[in-house]
Amino acid sequence: MKHWMMALTVATLAGCASTQAPKGASDVNVDAEFVVPQLAAAGPAFRLPEYETLVLDNGLTVYLMANSKVPLLTATAVVRAGAVNDSEPGTAALTAEGLLLGTSETDKRALEQTIEGLGASIQAHSGKEGTQISAKFMSKDLETMLPLLAEVLIQPDFPRDEVEKARQRYLAMLDQQKESPRQVVNYYFDSLLYGQHPYANASVGDADAIAALDAFDLKLFHGSWYQPRNTALILSGDFERDEVLALVQRSFGRWRDGDTPTPPDLTRAVTHADGARVLLVDKPDARETTFLIGGAGIARTDPDYVSLQVINTILGGRFTSWLNDALRVNAGLTYGARSGFRPLGQHGSFAISTFTATETTQAALDLALETYQKLWSQGLDQATLDSAKAYVKGQYPPKFETADQLGAQLASMHLYGMGPEQINRFQAEVDALTLDKAQALIERHFPKDNLQFVLIGQAEAIRKLAQGYGEVTEVAITEPGFRF
Amino acid sequence: MGIRTALLTGLLMLSCGAQATTAEQVQSFTLDNGMKVMVVEDDTIPNANMYLFWQVGSRNEVPGITGLSHFFEHMMFNGSKHYGPKMFDRTMEAAGGRNNAYTTENLTVYTNWFPATALEVIFSLEADRIAHLNIDAEMVESERGVVDSERRTGLENSNWRVLQEEVKGSAFRAHPYGWSVIGHESDIHAWTLDDLTEYHRTYYAPNNAVVVIAGAVKFDQVKAYAEQYFGPIPAQPAPAEVRTVEPVQTGERRVYVQKASVSSPNLMLAYKVPAAKAGDYYALDLTLSLLTDGNSARLTRALVDEQRLATDVFGYLPLSFDPNLFYLYGIAAPGVDVGNLEAAMIYEINRLAAEPVSDAELEKVKNRKLMSLYEELETQNGLADSLGTYELFFGDHAQLFAAPQAYQAVTAADIQRVAQTYLIKSQRTVGVLAAEEDQD
Numbered sequence: 001m002k003h004w005m006m007a008l009t010v011a012t013l014a015g016c017a018s019t020q021a022p023k024g025a026s027d028v029n030v031d032a033e034f035v036v037p038q039l040a041a042a043g044p045a046f047r048l049p050e051y052e053t054l055v056l057d058n059g060l061t062v063y064l065m066a067n068s069k070v071p072l073l074t075a076t077a078v079v080r081a082g083a084v085n086d087s088e089p090g091t092a093a094l095t096a097e098g099l100l101l102g103t104s105e106t107d108k109r110a111l112e113q114t115i116e117g118l119g120a121s122i123q124a125h126s127g128k129e130g131t132q133i134s135a136k137f138m139s140k141d142l143e144t145m146l147p148l149l150a151e152v153l154i155q156p157d158f159p160r161d162e163v164e165k166a167r168q169r170y171l172a173m174l175d176q177q178k179e180s181p182r183q184v185v186n187y188y189f190d191s192l193l194y195g196q197h198p199y200a201n202a203s204v205g206d207a208d209a210i211a212a213l214d215a216f217d218l219k220l221f222h223g224s225w226y227q228p229r230n231t232a233l234i235l236s237g238d239f240e241r242d243e244v245l246a247l248v249q250r251s252f253g254r255w256r257d258g259d260t261p262t263p264p265d266l267t268r269a270v271t272h273a274d275g276a277r278v279l280l281v282d283k284p285d286a287r288e289t290t291f292l293i294g295g296a297g298i299a300r301t302d303p304d305y306v307s308l309q310v311i312n313t314i315l316g317g318r319f320t321s322w323l324n325d326a327l328r329v330n331a332g333l334t335y336g337a338r339s340g341f342r343p344l345g346q347h348g349s350f351a352i353s354t355f356t357a358t359e360t361t362q363a364a365l366d367l368a369l370e371t372y373q374k375l376w377s378q379g380l381d382q383a384t385l386d387s388a389k390a391y392v393k394g395q396y397p398p399k400f401e402t403a404d405q406l407g408a409q410l411a412s413m414h415l416y417g418m419g420p421e422q423i424n425r426f427q428a429e430v431d432a433l434t435l436d437k438a439q440a441l442i443e444r445h446f447p448k449d450n451l452q453f454v455l456i457g458q459a460e461a462i463r464k465l466a467q468g469y470g471e472v473t474e475v476a477i478t479e480p481g482f483r484f
Numbered sequence: 485m486g487i488r489t490a491l492l493t494g495l496l497m498l499s500c501g502a503q504a505t506t507a508e509q510v511q512s513f514t515l516d517n518g519m520k521v522m523v524v525e526d527d528t529i530p531n532a533n534m535y536l537f538w539q540v541g542s543r544n545e546v547p548g549i550t551g552l553s554h555f556f557e558h559m560m561f562n563g564s565k566h567y568g569p570k571m572f573d574r575t576m577e578a579a580g581g582r583n584n585a586y587t588t589e590n591l592t593v594y595t596n597w598f599p600a601t602a603l604e605v606i607f608s609l610e611a612d613r614i615a616h617l618n619i620d621a622e623m624v625e626s627e628r629g630v631v632d633s634e635r636r637t638g639l640e641n642s643n644w645r646v647l648q649e650e651v652k653g654s655a656f657r658a659h660p661y662g663w664s665v666i667g668h669e670s671d672i673h674a675w676t677l678d679d680l681t682e683y684h685r686t687y688y689a690p691n692n693a694v695v696v697i698a699g700a701v702k703f704d705q706v707k708a709y710a711e712q713y714f715g716p717i718p719a720q721p722a723p724a725e726v727r728t729v730e731p732v733q734t735g736e737r738r739v740y741v742q743k744a745s746v747s748s749p750n751l752m753l754a755y756k757v758p759a760a761k762a763g764d765y766y767a768l769d770l771t772l773s774l775l776t777d778g779n780s781a782r783l784t785r786a787l788v789d790e791q792r793l794a795t796d797v798f799g800y801l802p803l804s805f806d807p808n809l810f811y812l813y814g815i816a817a818p819g820v821d822v823g824n825l826e827a828a829m830i831y832e833i834n835r836l837a838a839e840p841v842s843d844a845e846l847e848k849v850k851n852r853k854l855m856s857l858y859e860e861l862e863t864q865n866g867l868a869d870s871l872g873t874y875e876l877f878f879g880d881h882a883q884l885f886a887a888p889q890a891y892q893a894v895t896a897a898d899i900q901r902v903a904q905t906y907l908i909k910s911q912r913t914v915g916v917l918a919a920e921e922d923q924d
Contacts, residue, residue, distance in 0.1 A: 001634070002558060034566045037604035039579055043530050043700070069528060070504045071856040072904040109780075116778040117844065151620065165792065172795040172818050175747035180641040194630025285744040286631070287640045318582070320573045329570065334631025335637055355637055387578035392582020394599040397529035402862045477745075 003319055003328075003336050046397045049406065052241070058257045059229030062248055063410045065236045067403055068139075073237035074404045075146055076134040077153050078411040081225035083128045083205070084198035084264050088213060089481065090205020091221045094163075094170060096126040098218045099133060101162040104155045105209045108162055111152070120145055122152060127203050129266075129345050130415045136404065139238040142247065150251035153231075156222060163215040171236055174207045178477050181283060181456040182288035185353070186342075187482040188454045189292045192279045193349050199262045206481035230256045232414045237403030266346040272296060275453050276470030277442075279484055282459035283477045289361040289457030293368060294351030295447025298345040304441055306429040308341055311438050311446075313388040314380060315339050315372070316352060326371045327354055333364045345416055350447055352449045358458050362465045369451075375442050381433055389430050396426065493699075504861045507885040510871060511703045515710060517719040518691025521873055522881055524698040524704045526864050533698020534606050535868040536594040537876055539694075540687035542665045543589050543726050544804060546636050549675050550660075550685075550711055551667015555631055560594065565616035569623060579605045579691050589661055590805045592687075599866065600700040604709055610909035611713035614688055619680045627918055628672055635666045637905040643743070643750045645781065650739045651754050651915035652809070659730035661808055669913040689720030694875050698868040730756075730807065737913040741921040748795070749822035752915040753829060754809040757801070757906045760877040765803075766890045767898040768810060768906070772799045773849040774841060774899065775812065775832065780848070783812070792817055793825045803877040809913075810906065822916055830909075840896035840920065853891045859882075 014074060051065035074306040082092050100122060102108040120137035122145075133153055137145040177183045194200035195196055233252060235244055272295070298305060309317070316323040316339025327337040339353035352372060356364035400406055413419070453469050456477065466472045475484040504525060505781035512522040553797040561583075576583055581598030596606050638645045649664045656662030666672075695714075697706050734757055757768055775783045776799040787794040793816065812833070816825045853888050860866035875881040883890070 001587070002561060034649055036566075036575065037608050039599075039605065040601040040603065042599065042601050046530055068503065070862045072855070072858050072862065112778065114778040116780045117848045117851065119671050119848070119855040121778070136855070138851075138858070165789070168792070169788070169817070172748065172801070172815075175818070176795070176815065177644060178743050179747060182637075182641045240647075287636050290640075300847060320570065320577050325570070328633075329628055330626070331632070332626040335630055335634040355640075356633065357636060387574070390580040391577045391582070393530070394602070395582055395597070397531050398597060398863070398865070401864070402859075465591075476886050 006051075008079065011060045028333070041234070041325055042428040044272055045427055048400070048409075048420050051410065054245075056228070056249065056253055058253065058255055059227075060255065061181055061414065063232065063234040064241060064244065065234070065403075065406055066239055066241060066409065067236070067406070068238040071139045071238050072237055072403060073135065073139045073142060073235065074134060074136050074407045076132055076234045076236075076407050076411050077149065078234065078414055078417065079133075079219070079231045079232065080129070080263075082126050082130050083203045084266060085221075086201050086205070087218065087454055088209040089201055090210040091213060091217055092126040092131060093168060093203060093205045094210060094213055095221045096124040096131045096217045097166050097170060098158045098163055098222075098359075099124045099152045099156045100214075100472055101166055102157045102159050103151045104157050107159075111148070111431065114144065115148065117470040122149060122341035124152075126200060126351060128201070130411075132411055134407075142239065142244065146244075146247050147251045150255070153226065158215040158218045158222070160215045163218060164462070167210060167213060171207055171210055174204060174210070174473050177204070181281075181286065182355070184477075184482065185290050185292055185454055185456055188279055188281055188456070189294065189351060189452070190349065191482045191484065192277065192452050192454060193270070193295070194347075197268065197270045197347070198266060199270070199344055199347060201268070202482050203274045206483070208480040217331050219333045222256075224261050227426075228255045229254070229262050230260050232411070234407045234410045234414070236410065237406035257436055270296065272448055273407070273452065278453040278455060278466045278470045278472045279458040280463060280466050280472055280474045281454065281477050282474060283456055284458060284460070285360065286307055286457045288355050288357050289364075289455055289462055291361075291365065292351045292353045292452050293372070293451055294349055294423070294454055295450065297348035297350035297447075298343055298445055300350050301418065302343070302348075304445060305343065306426055307433045307441055308435065310388050310392055310430055310433055311380070311441060312339055312341060313392055314384055314467050315375060316448050318388075318391055322371050322374060323352060323354070323368065327356075327364060327367055330351040331363070331367060333360050333367065337368065350445075358461050361455070361457065361462050362468075365469065375446055376448065380438050385438060389433065393427060393430055504858065505570055505867060507691070507882045510761060512881070513707060513710075515690065515715050515886065517715065517717055519693050519695060519710075519714055520875070521695045521697070521702045521706070521887050523696075524867055524871070525701060525703060526698055526867065527700040530600055530700050532598060532600045532603060532608065532697060532701050533864055533868050535595045535696040535872050536593045536610065537682040537694050537696075537863075537872045538594075539575065539590075539696040539724070539876065540592050540683075541590040542587050542663060542667070543660045545660055545663070545667075545686065546721065548671060549679050550663045551631070551665070552671070552679060552683055553567065553592055553677055554665050554667065555627065555672065555675065556680060557585045557587045557592050557594075558627050558631060559619060559624065559680060560613055560617065562627065563618045563620055564613040565618065566612050567609060568618075569620060572613060574824065575605065576602075576609060581606060587665055587667060589802065589808070593872070603701055603705070607709045607713040611612065611717065614690070614714070615717045617684055617688070619677055619684070620661070621677060624680065631666070631672055632669070635669065635672065638666065643746060646743060647741055647750055647752050647915045648811070651739050651752050651913050654737045654739045654915075655733070655756065655809055655913040656730055657755055659728050659806060660726065661730070661806065668718045685720065686723050690714060690717045691719040692723060694872055696868040696872045698864045698871070719814045726806065734910055736909050739913070739915045741917045742919070743758070743917060745918045745919055745920055748820070749816045749817050749825075749916055749918040751814045751822055751825055751829070752917075753812040753826075753833075753905050754910040754915070756807060757810045758807050759805055760803045761879065762807075764902050764906075767894045767902045768854070769801055770846070770849050770894050771795055771836065771902055771907070772801050772810065772889060773852060773900055774845065775799060775834065777849060777852055782836070783829060786832050787814060787825065787828055793820050793828050793829055801875060805877070818922065822918065826914065833903065833907050837900060837907065840900050846894070846896055846899070850891050854888055857887060
């Protein structure tokens with residue numbers, strides 16, 4: 001593989017109306033007769049497809065977005081409850097797992113036989129701020145699958161023996177995740193960055209706390225947070241509006257709304273460290289050091305979100321980005337280096353991430369920092385900014401190609417309180433970004449001082465050099481959870 | 485036959501107006517130099533892609549140059565006559581495009597995703613590196629470091645990688661499927677500029693490629709560009725056939741790998757199976773699905789849910805030009821003896837050979853295959869990847885649309901027969917990955 005997939009985290013829609021020649025065209029025109037082709041004229045700008053929003057009497061918000069390229073349908077329930085709602089870390093995660101362990105009407109085995117017999121699936125996943133339960137099926141199976149989704153969402157039974165089995169398996173999975181530094185490095189980073197704020201909670205939870213959970217805890221969490229007013233249902237794909245709406249009413253209308261507890265205050269300030277810190281996670285048999293460097297970022301609804309995606313594209317959001325160019329292409333220190341913002345509802349983080357052989361840890365850290373400093377010492381240039389703008393616009397539409405992707409987008413918009421206008425002005429916002437504005441945004445939003453580091457690797461080999469980057473705290477990767 | 489027709493006659497009634505791509509919507513042509521091009525017009529989004537499938541992979545290597553196909557994939561991005569070092573990526577990204585590539589045992593595949601407005605730029609970039617690649621000595625050295633890191637990070641983060649490398653090495657003692665696609669570390673450090681130059685000349689000939697373009701494009705425009713940009717690239721003699729045929733395996737083989745940080749043992753069973761074209765692919769693929777696809781699958785139900793011997797099981801059946809392996813993988817639950825997991829897994833496999841599956845169970849996995857097919861057809865990317873894959877492994881892209889019937893035609897007796905024929909002890913290689921030292 002040339003490079004591991006760069007996840008572009010822009011979450012709004014792009015058109016692709018650039019009519020400029022690619023930048024660098026003059027550099028490559030070495031033959032008199034050779035000309036880099038011009039871009040063709042673009043069609044109409046790409047927009048979020050039309051959809052309908054309704055609220056049922058019980059407070060459940062329903063989004064309907066019909067499209068029918070293939071006879072498939074995705075129905076997603078998004079509940080505003082995630083790791084931030086955990087009293088014991090992992091309750092939200094295990095509750096989501098527990099939904100599929102059987103309902104008051106159907107046991108686990110029967111559920112699985114019905115769903116999988118149709119070639120369909122229902123999956124539940126909890127994140128930091130929300131839980132999504134998503135059913136994917138052929139549109140002919142709507143009458144079976146939508147009521148089943150309602151059943152697992154509204155009346156899970158959390159049978160004691162199944163919960164115990166799921167819990168044991170989940171604990172083993174947490175241990176297995178730690179065999180792969182890449183899978184856990186972000187959890188450690190959030191723990192370091194957010195400290196006592198609920199955003200420090202890892203979405204997967206904490207092995208120690210999960211070891212103490214039982215079916216009752218899951219019932220309690222479900223009863224508290226899984227309420228219609230705290231939930232949205234999104235239907236996306238191949239369906240007839242009236243037919244599906246009647247079925248939604250029949251399946252979800254009976255769900256009685258109750259009070260939810262007071263949600264955690266996510267707006268409260270994050271206490272940031274007053275100095276650079278290094279969390280050194282010891283994995284004695286590591287072949288390489290996996291590391292993140294970063295600090296505070298932005299919330300998803302920050303008005304600068306789109307502009308920052310463009311700027312980050314230059315720094316570490318694509319193959320020719322500064323970081324990948326320096327660490328991979330020029331130095332051969334790594335297979336890939338990148339950076340990105342991870343926005344949440346009220347705050348967010350920013351981090352540079354890469355990995356390198358144990359022996360080249362210091363060289364890679366230094367080069368990453370030196371490259372990052374170019375944001376201030378050298379600044380952006382017009383050609384690179386233009387290229388990044390074309391890139392984010394060009395790569396945007398494929399993120400919204402399938403019913404599944406569009407459904408996920410509506411779920412995220414619901415969770416973060418965004419309307420379609422925020423999506424549809426993406427292109428205008430990209431186009432409006434100038435060099436001056438970009439430089440001002442760098443000053444405002446990219447963390448410059450007191451950087452926070454997570455290094456996962458052989459502590460014995462890198463302990464000493466780690467001290468050169470900040471105050472070091474060391475933890476064994478085999479310690480439960482991600483706190484230190 | 486189009487997919488809608490196939491479904492109506494074979495499997496089920498569709499509810500309403502969904503318009504999946506059909507075989508008739510795939511247009512194709514072959515240039516005079518032998519390059520075959522397939523085109524699908526799909527304007528769901530204003531984007532398009534270009535897939536270039538080169539018939540070269542680790543099966544075309546020999547000892548000393550293991551991993552060269554994959555390394556070469558990297559070198560294709562490092563400069564050509566008109567687009568010097570770094571300019572392939574810089575030009576494409578400035579035009580709004582993105583790319584990647586992957587190498588397998590059988591193929592090297594280059595992928596470009598771009599706004600449809602950049603179609604001609606993509607043709608220009610691809611044509612230049614196919615016809616006029618520059619293999620720069622300095623870039624080669626730097627790229628060795630990148631591939632070292634790629635190899636290392638795979639082994640660091642993926643137990644599958646660690647174990648598969650050893651299992652393949654044992655299952656194949658003659659055929660090139662025996663080494664990993666990324667190659668031996670010593671070969672990565674040792675191959676020469678001549679090796680690379682020769683590889684490009686031999687394998688990157690238009691007659692050795694299949695190209696697929698799907699997206700908001702017009703067939704006539706694609707054809708004109710293909711003729712203009714790819715047409716002048718001369719054909720080359722067909723590459724030599726892979727000569728080595730793996731000798732018949734006549735007994736079980738075993739490997740053990742130690743890795744200190746593994747929290748519970750990982751188990752891999754790999755059975756010798758025929759090439760994709762040989763006829764039993766669909767039956768084997770459904771067999772894999774019966775064993776591992778979903779919570780109701782046999783291995784998941786028995787080992788994870790009922791006996792709690794494993795925390796996870798999964799499998800893999802690569803599409804392949806030559807006879808290859810049918811992989812099953814299990815991660816032992818904490819405290820479980822890996823021998824017990826192995827015995828239970830083999831018991832379930834043998835049960836497939838002993839008793840026919842029920843109609844309902846067979847219909848379930850056929851439905852799951854149909855879902856997957858729709859998911860592939862839903863994106864420009866899935867369309868292009870699948871069309872090229874079917875063209876190469878089954879000899880005709882239209883086979884993609886006939887896949888529902890091919891799966892539908894598989895009977896319970898077929899499942900039993902392939903289990904009896906291939907999923908047997910003598911054809912098996914067993915791999916164990918664990919933290920403890922292998923001891924008597």
